[in-house]
Amino acid sequence: MKRRDLLKAAVTLPLLPLLMRSGTALAHGGSALATTVRSRLRPGQPGWPAAAEWERLKRQVGGRLLKLEPPFAQGDASQALKQLGNPFAVGDNPALTQTSGWADAWTSQPSAWAVAAESAADVAAAVDFARRHHLRLVVKGGGHSYQGTSDAPDSLLVWTRHMNRIELHDAFVPQGCAGQVAPQAAVSVQAGAMWIDAYDAVTTRGGRYVQGGGCTTVGVAGLVQSGGFGSFSKNWGTAASNLLEAEVVTADGQVRIANACTDPELFWGLKGGGGGSLGVVTRLTLRTFELPEFFGAVNLTIKADSDAAWRALIAEAVAFYRRALFNPHWGEQMKFYGGDTLDIAMSVQGLTRQQAEQTWAPFLDWVRARKDCHVTKPFQALLAPARHLWDADFLRKYAPGAIVSDDRPGAPRHHMLWAGDHDQVGWFIHGYQSAWLPASLLQPGRQAQLVEALFTASQHWGFALHFNKGLAGAPADAIARARDTATHPQVLEAFALLICANGGAPAYPGMPGAQPDLAKARHEATAIDQAMDAIRAVAPGAGSYVSESDYFLRDWQQGFWGGNYPRLAAAKRKYDPEGLFFVHHGVGSEDWSADGFTRLRT
Template sequence: MADNRALAANTEGRFWGAGAMTSQGRWSRRALLRMLGAGIATAGAGPLLPKGARAGSAPSRQAWAALEQQLQGRLLTPQLPWSNASAGVLQKLRNPFWIQDQPMGLQSTGWLGGWQAAASSRAIAAESAEDLAAGVRFAQQHRLRLVVKGAGHDYLGRNCAPDSLLLWTQPMRGIQVHEAFLPQGAPAGTTAQQAITVQAGVRWLEVYVAATAAGRYVQGGGCTSVGACGGFILGSGFGSFSKRYGSGAAGLLEAEVITADGRIRRVNQHQDPELFFALRGGGACSFGVLSSITLLSHPIPERLALVTGGVKAVDDAAYRELIEAVLRFYPRHLDNPHWGEQIQFNPDNSLGFLLTALDLPDAQVRSSLDALLEPFRAQPDRFTVQPEFTFMPFKDIWNAEAWERLKPGAVIRDDQPGAPKGRFWWEGNQGEVGAFWNSYDSLWIPTQALRERPEQVANAFLDASRHRGFTFQINKGLSGEAAEARQRDRATALHPDCYGAAALVICASLQQYRYPGLAGHEPDIQQGQAEADRVQRVLATLRRVFPKAGTYGNETDYFLKDAGQAQWGPHLERLQAIKRRVDPSNLFRVHNGIGNLQG
């Protein structure tokens, strides 16, 4: 099961397996002019200080030495891992877990016309909330740019910046399973809940393994190497089973957070509920740095089905027929808490499945898809129909050996010496390791439009697919969400557009294993311009039909217009008020984040 964020964009028109979709994209004229006029911007583009503030002088050697003494050796001078890289290092850079073990390890290396990877002046290898608080106080005192990085997956360059102090949370690895968790300050009579507390450096694979051992499930990200405590939760966080369990943000029960004043706070719905609201989807690294989070856990599902493969049409007319059939089928059969992941629409008139189904009988999964596919099987001269079904106990979903038996090639083992047994990543995620992004964009597709005007939407999908492939990610649209999950989500900062959305459409293009500044491995600007242009043509085609659609802030365009409204809609003013209260000097600022929306 590939992560729904994995848009490898390296192969064209494959429709028969996981991770098969690729897209092609657009170079925006605005981005080109920006690059030609000023060169590629550094990460986290935008004002380094709030408007009206004065830049201070760099910390003195004595100041750095005092911080180093306080941290007892945990203050580092980091470098990008590909600086003067040898062949051996370049090979290691293909392993996401090796990347994460490097203080400046980044899975994405830049964005055409937007940002490029840059090393911080110093990095704190934080082992505790106190280490993080020391870094926050130092940055505040010296008016120093502050950035936060855990696993290093951010697409938008929000986890690195030159001339900055990096809070590197990866060494914080603790996990605690709770049979009966009560948030701090909860009034008498509050019902305790089963939960899991994870520190800032823990990855989702580790959370899932711990939860499974306890007979539980936690709603998180699909990618095994993504950090659990950071941008995923802060940015809303959609996983493979969001229609059943809700967003990652909605599962947050309590957070330990260090705010701009250097205080270590424990916040939840009873203690500082406004800051808690902001941490549940208000944007990555905009309100503070998380040192640990406690997440609601659920009884583990019994059964998982994976549907891959797809359908290929012989010509445009047949493909248009197929698209409309899928769009009509979706609201009636797949828009419910059982189904997740994505459908891929490709330029070669193929449609690919990467669908998950929870706790449905195997026969029902097959019959559900047969209801869609039988009319096309009956026309072998016009359609090639090749679905593939994989069924397994849900408890085996994080078991590499089980995947190697059932679907060889689906997982890649971490073969580093000393790596934990069974640590792996999905083959579908390999395509975004070492990604230099040409373009990336997304918008929500309303379910109502599929019901009321499927012909118009099908025409738009066909026209868009002529430029580049795109994914229809149904787990990132919460139409059809379980009622109890919807209740939790309504208490978060999620853009309300997601509740009526059938799916989030994503189109992207990247150049893999490209490292700005490394001779022989630089991004190809001309290629990037052409592909970025195709991405934006796809989204422009869809926005003519859905001109006011919102988007998911963790997976959107670096050059997003009206970024505040697009990401948070009616919650924007509330989030800005919280920001002014807890971070009046705008210490925590990231591109397109609250407090830096004009960056």
């Protein structure tokens, strides 16, 4: 503990009995309690729960209270090391997170205790315990937070991994909405489920589509609360915009059903307001859609011979996107790296293979006609029946190199991730930034500015345009649903999210052989800064996607939520007046120290 924090705690601790009595009187008094409770407790401090109190909590949650230890602090770390190549194994360890840290920002350190929740009642017991004892509370489902919000030392973890039941509905009506909302097909997913679990139930076995994330091991609940983009968001919108209802435990320990008819402000805040700030989501119900006939991908890599050729290639890629791809059929990425290479890895839905090939023919003709641009990975358009996109058995037979399976004995057969996501397992981030790019930059009069910015940025560091993470060009109904969420309004007018990032090998504290090269990390972070400076010159005031953004973002309230932040802050004051729920750069976190233990202002 830092000396400053220790002094603050020393001043506050003698007052704790009085504050706890005041808390009882003020429990229903809005934000009054927020003016009294100043510090959360750490192990060893006076007031930290005694062994008997932890034992009572353990009985209350059916024995599912775990004492966590750093996974590499054991005498034999071989088992933990074996897990690091398998994100499913990493997720099954409550002491690990899917990201091992961020240079000069945070490192993955387990909570002191964890409730391995199996029900909303378990979650409510943990929330009550943390509130009564003034503990730092953390929530983890998938554990994918780049910002380090999936764990914290000296905290109590609500671990929802085992809450993974899924139920399909033919005609779902949110609670309290009978007669106000038409029944619709939907799926209810518990908070610990991953997107591969949802896709297996809804698409592979159910023959329908649910808008989720691209990485299959990401948790459903975390993605929805952050907004939630997947490969086909250009057609079906964000995951948050398709939320129909949520079961959530709020800071008062109440299990609430939030939808457009009951607790509408809480419901709105959960749709893109960021995870871990307003409550612990225990179940979500999302609308589902009819499947198109085909899902697929287009891949192509082109290398330019000179700066002039590279600038021309960028210009043609931008113009071609505007002419042919700026519509609901196309998503995913064009990657610009090395100062001379364009790597295309785009998703497609609602077209046949022949239609996809016809769409790309003019661009390929342009490339072939130039002597200074060369195809280094041939064009491929791969499409398959939509029902098989996440069908692990189908993929093992027809595209085994595209996936990595959970190879542990007894693992569910449908548990697989895309091979392209495998290098993120346990990665240590050097730098990560994003920016929504407005569709106005695609207009003929502004394309030259955009091209020059992309060219200049690429001289500093590589980046990718994620077209599915901007809703400009999407159908009107998808945009309307997204408008009724807390996600930054800029997403409605963005044609893409530009992401510029890099990281290194896993570097968990105490991990044998883990030596992150901080000098290299800082050098790369500086290069990323320089690349993003070029982008922001043509997109001033561009916001960021909360799940994929800069840990060090200064004006994060505006950057993540824009004009929606005051409304989110009001919901925070209503449902969590004491600030029990804290995450880095989450709603209300400006009231607390960086570690979430000391209140800075009231």
